[in-house]
Amino acid sequence: MSTRKPKLDEVIKGVRVRVYATRSEYEVVFNDDDVDDPAAQVLCYPKTSGPNVWAHQGRAEYVPEGAS
Numbered sequence: 001m002s003t004r005k006p007k008l009d010e011v012i013k014g015v016r017v018r019v020y021a022t023r024s025e026y027e028v029v030f031n032d033d034d035v036d037d038p039a040a041q042v043l044c045y046p047k048t049s050g051p052n053v054w055a056h057q058g059r060a061e062y063v064p065e066g067a068s
Contacts, residue, residue: 004035008051012059019051019058026051028058041065 006018007026020027020035026045033040043061045054 008055010055012056015059015062015064017055017059017062019055021047021051026054028054030058030062 004020006029007021008017008019010017016031018029018035020029025047027035028043028045029035030041033042035042041062043054043058045057
């Protein structure tokens with residue numbers, strides 16, 4: 001389990017979205033997935049905008065597991 005704390009943790013359109021920061025990017029994780037889990041769906045974005053912008057962008061791009 002990750003010990004990192006998200007910069008943002010909210011529900012957007014029924015999906016839990018968490019945004020973690022690294023030195024160079026934001027990592028967006030969905031539902032109860034762990035950011036350090038290799039099987040988790042993690043979308044990465046540059047630090048050109050804030051975590052709220054990337055949370056909403058990630059939610060727009062998010063495809064639930066099993067959906068096509």
